[in-house]
Amino acid sequence: MSLGRDYAGQECALASALELIGERWTLLLVRDAFYGVRRYSDFLAHVGAPRAVLAERLQSLVDAGVFERRPYQDSPPRDEYVLTEMGVALWPAVYTLAQWGERYLSSAGPRRIFAHVTCGSPLDPLGMCSSCGMVVAPADVEVRPGPGTSGDGHGNAVSQALRLPHRLLQPLLPPG
Amino acid sequence: MSLGRDYAGQECALASALELIGERWTLLLVRDAFYGVRRYSDFLAHVGAPRAVLAERLQSLVDAGVFERRPYQDSPPRDEYVLTEMGVALWPAVYTLAQWGERYLSSAGPRRIFAHVTCGSPLDPLGMCSSCGMVVAPADVEVRPGPGTSGDGHGNAVSQALRLPHRLLQPLLPPG
DNA sequence: TCTCCTAAGTTCAATGAATGAACCCACTGG
DNA sequence: CCAGTGGGTTCATTCATTGAACTTAGGAGA
Numbered sequence: 001m002s003l004g005r006d007y008a009g010q011e012c013a014l015a016s017a018l019e020l021i022g023e024r025w026t027l028l029l030v031r032d033a034f035y036g037v038r039r040y041s042d043f044l045a046h047v048g049a050p051r052a053v054l055a056e057r058l059q060s061l062v063d064a065g066v067f068e069r070r071p072y073q074d075s076p077p078r079d080e081y082v083l084t085e086m087g088v089a090l091w092p093a094v095y096t097l098a099q100w101g102e103r104y105l106s107s108a109g110p111r112r113i114f115a116h117v118t119c120g121s122p123l124d125p126l127g128m129c130s131s132c133g134m135v136v137a138p139a140d141v142e143v144r145p146g147p148g149t150s151g152d153g154h155g156n157a158v159s160q161a162l163r164l165p166h167r168l169l170q171p172l173l174p175p176g
Numbered sequence: 177m178s179l180g181r182d183y184a185g186q187e188c189a190l191a192s193a194l195e196l197i198g199e200r201w202t203l204l205l206v207r208d209a210f211y212g213v214r215r216y217s218d219f220l221a222h223v224g225a226p227r228a229v230l231a232e233r234l235q236s237l238v239d240a241g242v243f244e245r246r247p248y249q250d251s252p253p254r255d256e257y258v259l260t261e262m263g264v265a266l267w268p269a270v271y272t273l274a275q276w277g278e279r280y281l282s283s284a285g286p287r288r289i290f291a292h293v294t295c296g297s298p299l300d301p302l303g304m305c306s307s308c309g310m311v312v313a314p315a316d317v318e319v320r321p322g323p324g325t326s327g328d329g330h331g332n333a334v335s336q337a338l339r340l341p342h343r344l345l346q347p348l349l350p351p352g
Numbered sequence: 353t354c355t356c357c358t359a360a361g362t363t364c365a366a367t368g369a370a371t372g373a374a375c376c377c378a379c380t381g382g
Numbered sequence: 383c384c385a386g387t388g389g390g391t392t393c394a395t396t397c398a399t400t401g402a403a404c405t406t407a408g409g410a411g412a
Contacts, residue, residue: 007204008224011326013277013287014207014270020281022203024370028183031190040389048184050371055390065280076379078388086280092272092302094190100269101189104241104262105196111189126268126302126311135302149187200399216360226400231361252408254359 020064021090025049026057030083030090031098033067034138035162036172038080046158066090083169091138092127099125102148110146117142117167138168196240197266201225202233206259206266207274209243210314211338212348214256222334242266259345267314268303275301278324286322293318293343314344 007015021027028047037043044054058081061067066087072080083090095114102110103125114123117140121131129136144165161172183191197203204223213219220230234257237243242263248256259266271290278286279301290299293316297307305312320341337348 010204010224011287012204012207012274013282014274015204015277016281017273017277018203022198022200024198027194027198028186028188028191031188041387044389048186050373051390052372052392053370076388089276089279090273093269093276096268096272097193097266098188098190100265101191101193103265105192106189111187217358220360226402227361228363228401229399252359 020060021066023057023060025053026061027094027097029054029057029061030066030087031094033081033083033087034091034094034168035143036166036168036170037158037162038072038082038171039078040081042158042172043081045156046162061087080171088138088169095123095127096125106148108150109148111148113144113146115142115144116140141168142166143168193269196236196242199233199236201229202237203270203273205230205233205237206242206263207270209257209259209263210267210270210344211319212342212344212346213334213338214248214258214347215254216257218334218348219257221332222338237263256347264314264345271299271303272301282324284326285324287324289320289322291318291320292316317344318342319344 006019010016021030025047028049029043032043032046037046040054040058043049043058044051047054049057058067058069062069062081065084067081068084069079069081072078098112102112114127115121116123116129116132116136119129119131121129123136123141124130127136128134142165145163149163158172166172182195186192197206201223204225205219208219208222213222216230216234219225219234220227223230225233234243234245238245238257240262241260243257244260245255245257248254274288278288290303291297292299292305292308292312295305295307297305299312299317300306303312304310318341321339325339334348342348
């Protein structure tokens, strides 16, 4: 508490938010959760954080109510980490920040394309459907790789699964 | 480069963005810049980062093109840090993240209220004017303290000036 | 001229967090 | 019985952050 962890006396909602999700790796975990990643080993493979940091961040996010930890099989007992409503509400922040990165930091065109799944139209930089004109909930968004994808990222199975077009929040792997 | 600074091989716009503005204190500097803070000593007084970190972060942001450093007086020579177009484009990300913090982490009501300056209506959680229905540029947004403001924050002049209603991006102090 | 003041930094020892490799443990399929 | 898998923990090393002290450069007042 005393050093490096909080933004004391800021009286600011942004500072509160950053105390929770502003630490290194944390927002990448949230991003992957939108992409359908749910298991420790999959986060480990795709995000690339050290194991100790990953465990500590997931625990913090569960404690804060951003993730829920729940069993997905009994034997052997295994848990998965799923975004809560509070976590899903981070979508506009995650999306607009990613779009800023695409716009100002990506030289080879967009790396991922987000579209409204019911009409197929791409989302605008604020996350609204460019033809419906409405805000699109993350569950109705489809991601697919864009022209900026060079194809030589991590070679593991999780990264490959993430390169296939799919809906946000849908689990990467079929249950079991 | 090797440790702790980059997110190697992520091939992701969000990771690129976080390499730039995801370090501790950085997004609070951007927030203060929207609020009209421009000078080293004012950032120091309001953000509360150590001097060395503040200098290093401002330099990084200038190098990246988020801030522009420019003189505001000749004698003695003094510079100020102002958001570029690239920096102003962070507004949706900053705003939506702050709104998420207000919604889920602020118990005593909103700490700051944002309104469309031309019609007086408050902004919705995505930054659109609730009566015009249009996206509002930060230069057309007015901030004022909300009911969640406890009043006992930092006692310095910068914090007090920031508690007065004012337009975003307008300098805190009159030039000179 | 001498001295104090302000803005904007730099330097540095101490502290705390991140890293990655190795280890651990419960369970399970062969 | 034994190797493999998922989900961690432990630990020495490296790196970043902190806060206090110091620096630099130009005014402003006496």
